[in-house]
Amino acid sequence: MTPPAAETAFGTFFLPGPTEVRPVVRQAMSGRMISHRGAEFRALYARLQQGLRVVFGTSRPVFVATSSATGLMEAAIRNAPPGRVLALVNGGFSERFANISVACGRAVDRYEVSWGAVHDAGEVTARVRAGGHTVVSVVHSETSTGALNDVRAISDAAHAAGAVCVIDSVSGIRGAELRFDDWGLDYVFTGSQKALAIPPGLAFAVASGRFLAAGEHDRRGIYFDLAEFETNAERDETPNTPALSLYYALDVQLESVLTEGMAAAWARHAAMCARTGDWAARLQRDTGLAVAPLVAPGHRSPTVTAILTPPGVTPRAVVRGVAERGYTIGGGYGKLKDSTVRIGHMGDHTLEGLDGCLDACGEVLRALGR
Ligand SMILES: *Cc1c(COP(=O)(O)O)cnc(C)c1O
Numbered sequence: 291m292t293p294p295a296a297e298t299a300f301g302t303f304f305l306p307g308p309t310e311v312r313p314v315v316r317q318a319m320s321g322r323m324i325s326h327r328g329a330e331f332r333a334l335y336a337r338l339q340q341g342l343r344v345v346f347g348t349s350r351p352v353f354v355a356t357s358s359a360t361g362l363m364e365a366a367i368r369n370a371p372p373g374r375v376l377a378l379v380n381g382g383f384s385e386r387f388a389n390i391s392v393a394c395g396r397a398v399d400r401y402e403v404s405w406g407a408v409h410d411a412g413e414v415t416a417r418v419r420a421g422g423h424t425v426v427s428v429v430h431s432e433t434s435t436g437a438l439n440d441v442r443a444i445s446d447a448a449h450a451a452g453a454v455c456v457i458d459s460v461s462g463i464r465g466a467e468l469r470f471d472d473w474g475l476d477y478v479f480t481g482s483q484k485a486l487a488i489p490p491g492l493a494f495a496v497a498s499g500r501f502l503a504a505g506e507h508d509r510r511g512i513y514f515d516l517a518e519f520e521t522n523a524e525r526d527e528t529p530n531t532p533a534l535s536l537y538y539a540l541d542v543q544l545e546s547v548l549t550e551g552m553a554a555a556w557a558r559h560a561a562m563c564a565r566t567g568d569w570a571a572r573l574q575r576d577t578g579l580a581v582a583p584l585v586a587p588g589h590r591s592p593t594v595t596a597i598l599t600p601p602g603v604t605p606r607a608v609v610r611g612v613a614e615r616g617y618t619i620g621g622g623y624g625k626l627k628d629s630t631v632r633i634g635h636m637g638d639h640t641l642e643g644l645d646g647c648l649d650a651c652g653e654v655l656r657a658l659g660r
Contacts, residue, residue, distance in 0.1 A: 300638075301644075302616055302646070304634050305618050307460075307484045311539070312638055318538040318541065321535065323534060326527065326531055332525070333526075341544035342494060342544070345544075347468065348496050352495070353497070354492060355492065356492060357513075359480060359493045360386070364390050365495065366479065366495075367394045368509060368515075370425045370456055370506060371424045372506050374422060374425070375397070375398045375399070376398075376453070378400075378427060380402070380437055381437065381624070382434035383433055387428075387458055395509070399417070414451075418448060425456060428456070430458060430468065430478075433593075433623070433632075434624055434632075441455075441457050446474075449474070454504065457477065457479070458479060461593045462593065465591070467552075479493060482536060487638045502520060558641075562592065563635065565641055567595070569648045580598060580601065581597055584596040584597070593635065594636065596626060597633065600659050603658045612654050633647065
């Protein structure tokens with residue numbers, strides 16, 4: 291397969307990952323190779339650290355892995371303190387997190403709520419006290435459903451019962467507020483291809499010093515041993531050969547991320563979420579079609595909305611119709627595959643671009659629902 295050649299207008303690609311990448315960021319990847327054990331690389335790494343620390347709200351090093359985000363999801367469990375895991379499950383990615391704990395040999399209990407719902411912090415404390423878990427795993431923005439967990443409250447709840455809390459904020463970081471240091475978090479990771487809006491292939495994590503000190507020592511493995519990342523970070527290096535081309539893309543992208551600022555980025559994403567919810571409510575009112583967001587107001591992720599498709603209208607047909615109008619949206623994920631479509635309003639998207647996408651979705655849903 292040859293990669294798609296045609297340049298389409300920016301603001302048409304609304305998949306909930308990978309997200310649309312600006313041409314200037316893609317072009318940055320054609321930079322020449324350098325030694326990853328030289329001064330030029332260390333300067334690049336140090337510069338990236340400054341930006342990434344702002345993104346996570348931390349003064350800790352931000353580990354950069356050459357892997358997709360799932361790599362640092364596995365690292366969460368491999369490096370967490372020994373003992374039982376309470377896995378908070380409310381969708382496809384939190385389910386994956388639970389499965390990784392099992393695969394890493396942990397005893398796992400699930401605190402499962404329906405897909406589209408969020409978890410209750412008080413319940414987390416109660417369950418950890420009763421079950422003696424040492425680790426709680428949670429997904430911030432459940433990309434399969436569009437639900438946003440209150441990870442600050444859940445982390446506090448885990449701490450109140452003596453457990454650490456490992457947080458998947460893959461589609462959260464830069465779209466939904468998260469302050470690593472201020473909120474006293476233990477471990478948070480994300481990937482490059484969601485709201486950070488660079489191509490897939492890098493993953494980022496912050497671990498508190500306390501989390502690393504309490505961590506598993508015998509079963510961390512090699513590639514995702516965070517102690518190795520920490521040691522290397524001290525000299526502005528990575529344990530293994532980094533994906534240099536993606537670092538160049540990140541370097542360019544961080545400039546505009548910092549120029550916008552985190553608070554403005556969170557507000558822009560919140561506005562895109564609200565616009566999508568308003569659009570669905572209006573379409574439902576005007577047409578009588580059952581097209582509500584899956585998630586109740588107040589619990590919606592700012593970065594992704596799963597929309598229920600009306601009876602008799604398949605997500606596949608919606609995605610295809612929208613594509614014919616020049617826009618890309620996502621189908622349903624996991625057990626929501628046949629009942630939802632997903633709009634990824636994250637990264638560098640704007641309200642204006644989103645309006646175009648929503649217009650296309652509206653036309654298609656009206657036509658199919660007739
Ligand atoms: C995309 C995503 C992942 C998986 O990321 P990969 O980069 O595909 O490994 C995990 N969790 C959430 C919430 C995601 O959105």
